[in-house]
Amino acid sequence: MRLTPLITAGLETALNRMLYRDRSLKAARQRLVGQVLTLRLEELSHPLVLVFSEQQLDVLSDWQDSSDCTVITQLKTLPKLRDRQQLTSLIRSGELQVEGDLQVVQRFSALIDLAELDPAEYLAPWIGDIAAQGVSQAAQRALRLLRGEVARRQDYLGQTLTEEWRVAPGALELAWFSEEVDAMERSLDALTARLAQLEAK
Amino acid sequence: MEQVKPMADESQQETTHFGFQTVAKSEKADKVADVFHSVAAKYDLMNDLMSFGIHRIWKRFTIDSSGVRRGQRVLDLAGGTGDLTAKFSRLVGDTGQVVLADINSSMLKMGRDKLRNLGVVGNVSYVQANAEALPFPDNYFDCITISFGLRNVTDKEKALASMFRVLKPGGRLLVLEFSKPVLDPLSKAYDAYSFHILPRVGQLVAQDAESYRYLAESIRMHPDQETLKAMMNDAGFENTTYYNMTGGIVALHRGFKF
Numbered sequence: 001m002r003l004t005p006l007i008t009a010g011l012e013t014a015l016n017r018m019l020y021r022d023r024s025l026k027a028a029r030q031r032l033v034g035q036v037l038t039l040r041l042e043e044l045s046h047p048l049v050l051v052f053s054e055q056q057l058d059v060l061s062d063w064q065d066s067s068d069c070t071v072i073t074q075l076k077t078l079p080k081l082r083d084r085q086q087l088t089s090l091i092r093s094g095e096l097q098v099e100g101d102l103q104v105v106q107r108f109s110a111l112i113d114l115a116e117l118d119p120a121e122y123l124a125p126w127i128g129d130i131a132a133q134g135v136s137q138a139a140q141r142a143l144r145l146l147r148g149e150v151a152r153r154q155d156y157l158g159q160t161l162t163e164e165w166r167v168a169p170g171a172l173e174l175a176w177f178s179e180e181v182d183a184m185e186r187s188l189d190a191l192t193a194r195l196a197q198l199e200a201k
Numbered sequence: 202m203e204q205v206k207p208m209a210d211e212s213q214q215e216t217t218h219f220g221f222q223t224v225a226k227s228e229k230a231d232k233v234a235d236v237f238h239s240v241a242a243k244y245d246l247m248n249d250l251m252s253f254g255i256h257r258i259w260k261r262f263t264i265d266s267s268g269v270r271r272g273q274r275v276l277d278l279a280g281g282t283g284d285l286t287a288k289f290s291r292l293v294g295d296t297g298q299v300v301l302a303d304i305n306s307s308m309l310k311m312g313r314d315k316l317r318n319l320g321v322v323g324n325v326s327y328v329q330a331n332a333e334a335l336p337f338p339d340n341y342f343d344c345i346t347i348s349f350g351l352r353n354v355t356d357k358e359k360a361l362a363s364m365f366r367v368l369k370p371g372g373r374l375l376v377l378e379f380s381k382p383v384l385d386p387l388s389k390a391y392d393a394y395s396f397h398i399l400p401r402v403g404q405l406v407a408q409d410a411e412s413y414r415y416l417a418e419s420i421r422m423h424p425d426q427e428t429l430k431a432m433m434n435d436a437g438f439e440n441t442t443y444y445n446m447t448g449g450i451v452a453l454h455r456g457f458k459f
Binding site: 004005006008009034051053054055056058060061062064065 | 257258261262264265266268269270271288291292294295319320321
């Protein structure tokens with residue numbers, strides 16, 4: 001069995017949690033009811049077809065019927081869809097190709113833009129509001145610390161390699177080397193042009 | 202509900218399998234009915250427990266392979282608690298129709314209550330029907346699915362012929378059913394699980410070990426992938442193919458009527 005059903009199942013669960021639980025999003029969801037949005041990602045061999053209905057969003061990997069809108073893009077571009085203002089620039093830059101009704105992707109973008117991602121909200125029904133908020137804040141703090149620690153370790157490793165052991169050039173040395181190579185390239189071009197001029201005479 | 206009655210005295214002596222037991226054909230439907238009356242209330246929970254939730258992935262693959270479109274008519278046969286019906290209902294939209302059919306009234310009631318609570322209404326009908334004698338006109342459905350139901354049918358050939366009759370030309374039948382694991386070690390582990398662990402889980406959760414012992418036995422008595430494919434071809438289906446899932450523990454057979 002292919003992995004596709006797992007991918008569609010995961011995506012469907014995540015999107016429904018994000019977009020179909022909050023009552024305040026009902027108006028934004030309503031504008032998409034009955035619409036079909038196909039996402040063709042370069043990294044996946046199968047499309048991801050989002051079928052919007054009143055009760056939930058269904059994600060399929062195969063849809064024989066026509067789609068209201070088809071978006072062709074890459075996985076890394078998907079998070080950018082959250083920002084409605086970026087849609088036009090994404091289309092202009094070629095990162096996003098849209099076939100069919102552009103309004104469908106605009107409405108979808110508006111819906112995910114309105115959805116708030118707060119982990120405490122998902123924990124609250126299980127452990128209560130105060131505990132959920134505490135756990136969420138602690139997790140965010142731990143994540144920040146972890147990121148800081150990783151960045152610090154990267155910096156230490158870089159300095160050890162470039163300054164202490166001198167097995168790799170430092171950033172400034174590399175920049176200087178690149179400039180020297182550029183300068184040599186320019187000199188070589190000038191010399192080639194001069195030789196050509198002399199040969200012509 | 203119309204039960205298929207034997208036509209003559211000699212057919213009354215005809216036998217079939219009920220798990221590993223041999224019973225008269227006329228008795229099997231009642232025995233299967235008893236099993237499902239017993240497990241109906243805990244059916245969804247047991248499905249999740251027994252398959253570790255993988256049955257959702259098997260059903261998802263079935264939906265993806267169905268090729269259902271807006272406005273089409275779908276029959277979810279032996280539909281039970283309506284997992285497939287709920288999804289089909291949204292896919293065919295307001296202009297389409299989904300019929301959830303099951304021979305067992307308890308299962309049908311569970312399915313109807315569950316779907317109504319989920320807000321799945323409008324384009325879904327509920328019909329208590331025997332798969333061997335479907336109460337629908339010829340060439341009526343665009344797609345028929347029977348998920349984990351065919352092995353419980355007394356006369357599988359008759360049921361396949363009945364499905365073929367009500368399917369429109371161009372329509373397709375999808376049979377999702379337990380099958381034969383393709384790897385020997387997996388087969389042994391699966392046997393140990395289904396004959397030793399599964400009835401205990403059934404006893405613990407549904408207070409019914411016997412029904413789950415029947416489930417394990419009925420799976421072993423069900424035709425393997427190639428045999429079922431041949432049966433579908435014999436019933437008139439064309440371009441019949443099957444896809445093994447989870448190492449052949451489950452197979453999805455798909456055939457078309459042209």
